[in-house]
Amino acid sequence: MTDSGDALPTDDLPNAWGPRLADLASRKQRSRAMGGPEKIDKHHGRGSLTARERIDLLVDPGSFRELGPLVGGEIPSDAFVCGSARIDGRPMVVGCEDFTVLGGSIGSGSTAKRYRIGEIALQQRCPHILILDGAGHRPAMPGESHMRAPTDLVIQAHLSGYVPFITAVLGASAGHSAMAVPVADWTVMAANSAVFTAGPPLVKEALGEVIDKHSLGGAQVAVTAGTVHNVAADDHAALQLIRAYLSYFPSSSWGYAPARVDGPDRGPRLVPELLDLVPVDGRRLYDMREVVSVIVDNGEFFQVQPDFGRTMVCALAHLGGHPVGIVANQPSEKGGAIDSDGAMKGSHFIEVCDSFHVPLIFLRDNPGVMAGSEAEHESILRYGGRMFASQMRTTTIKFHVTFRKAYGFGGCIMGFLGFTGNSRSYAFPGATMGAMPARGSSKATHASDDTTTLLAKAELESSYKSAQGLTFDDLIDPRELRNLLLEGLLFAAEGRSANPQPVARVGILP
Numbered sequence: 001m002t003d004s005g006d007a008l009p010t011d012d013l014p015n016a017w018g019p020r021l022a023d024l025a026s027r028k029q030r031s032r033a034m035g036g037p038e039k040i041d042k043h044h045g046r047g048s049l050t051a052r053e054r055i056d057l058l059v060d061p062g063s064f065r066e067l068g069p070l071v072g073g074e075i076p077s078d079a080f081v082c083g084s085a086r087i088d089g090r091p092m093v094v095g096c097e098d099f100t101v102l103g104g105s106i107g108s109g110s111t112a113k114r115y116r117i118g119e120i121a122l123q124q125r126c127p128h129i130l131i132l133d134g135a136g137h138r139p140a141m142p143g144e145s146h147m148r149a150p151t152d153l154v155i156q157a158h159l160s161g162y163v164p165f166i167t168a169v170l171g172a173s174a175g176h177s178a179m180a181v182p183v184a185d186w187t188v189m190a191a192n193s194a195v196f197t198a199g200p201p202l203v204k205e206a207l208g209e210v211i212d213k214h215s216l217g218g219a220q221v222a223v224t225a226g227t228v229h230n231v232a233a234d235d236h237a238a239l240q241l242i243r244a245y246l247s248y249f250p251s252s253s254w255g256y257a258p259a260r261v262d263g264p265d266r267g268p269r270l271v272p273e274l275l276d277l278v279p280v281d282g283r284r285l286y287d288m289r290e291v292v293s294v295i296v297d298n299g300e301f302f303q304v305q306p307d308f309g310r311t312m313v314c315a316l317a318h319l320g321g322h323p324v325g326i327v328a329n330q331p332s333e334k335g336g337a338i339d340s341d342g343a344m345k346g347s348h349f350i351e352v353c354d355s356f357h358v359p360l361i362f363l364r365d366n367p368g369v370m371a372g373s374e375a376e377h378e379s380i381l382r383y384g385g386r387m388f389a390s391q392m393r394t395t396t397i398k399f400h401v402t403f404r405k406a407y408g409f410g411g412c413i414m415g416f417l418g419f420t421g422n423s424r425s426y427a428f429p430g431a432t433m434g435a436m437p438a439r440g441s442s443k444a445t446h447a448s449d450d451t452t453t454l455l456a457k458a459e460l461e462s463s464y465k466s467a468q469g470l471t472f473d474d475l476i477d478p479r480e481l482r483n484l485l486l487e488g489l490l491f492a493a494e495g496r497s498a499n500p501q502p503v504a505r506v507g508i509l510p
Helices: 017-032 037-045 051-058 108-124 152-159 177-183 200-207 213-217 219-225 235-246 288-295 340-355 373-377 380-392 409-413 438-445 449-460 462-468 478-493
Strands: 080-087 090-097 128-132 165-169 172-174 186-190 194-196 230-232 301-304 312-319 322-329 360-366 398-407 424-427 432-434
Touching (some): 051 090, 051 128, 080 108, 080 235, 090 108, 128 152, 165 177, 165 235, 186 235, 194 219, 200 213, 213 219, 219 230, 288 312, 288 322, 288 478, 312 340, 322 478, 360 409, 398 478, 424 462
Parallel strands (some): 090 128, 128 165, 186 230, 322 360, 398 424, 398 432
Antiparallel strands (some): 301 312
């Protein structure tokens, strides 16, 4: 591994410093050897990279400066390699559990190192990356007592909303290590990894349940539960996803995300493809991801939690070179009705984007929040209310577009109510909205056939009624959508403060 802390030559030094520096170099070399060749080979045999190889692949070449390499004494780096580095030239702190040393378990020394890099991230206002591949806290040795000391979870909680905090699960992560995952802004997981509060041996001992690690907390379990955000094929792919994710965010909430200053698709262009992608009939399904790819630069976007809460699409992209967050209903899943998982995902995504001043674009096309006994048992009111509260308290630049329909609470959740601070709000002609669809309203009120016909006609004309009352800033030709969003974004960006500050959070989310 390239490490800017590599030892300098100590041979033939002409003074008394020679033996002392040779001893220092020897101790650091033993630390860099990790668990030794046999354990490293075994680790490689499982298809995994070592802690130092992972850091080397993640950061810019030659930028890593190790912190605390001598911590642990005879336990190399106390099973935790960490330090400062750069990614795309920007300062970061990174730490990685070393599974080749005592299974990557956490001791008092590594606890101090984990806290220290979090402290540096907060002081220097730079992102914090934690790579997990360990068994949690190691058992205390005979006669050893735990002194009162801060835990890394404390500093990680304090990082929230101030600097991006990212975790990567690249092995089996249990106990204390795994607790960093829900605290993080975003987590990526290698497909052959697992994450859980307690591993199979403890589960068997405590509950009598016999289960393997992948059935207990493998990638499929973690994704379905919403514990992690994205899954990658292997270590290499996961580390590249970290670099990609960070490119959409500033180093801290005291700054704005870097814009792409060059590229072939940064300017205005019409998007006639939308006329084919979005059916006029509000009951017909389509894939919102195809719409997103047409609107954004180069058709490229980073979908967050693609396999969880599929009724909602949450994606990071660039528009005119500027990073944006997109929150969109997904008509191809449950007709776009917002369920608990979708609302949970949307709420977290909104909070992260707002914390780091990433502009938000809401694309609304839903029949409302999910109804029925299953939805109520899944607490749709609470999670729908949480997403509503999250978007209502945003302070970043915000846009809203209604495509075809939005009813009831499903309309409010998606960034649209009067006086919500939208920089621009648009709708497509024919968009319908209200407390509920005309058909459902008629049945609920036992309306006559004539009344039902009148309600349906009024529904079709509602977009023009809304435009007349300035419910939207304008009804637009769908082909103009990209240009209008781009124009609005550039206009709003010029009015932003030159010195952004962290977002002050008040109130209690549902």
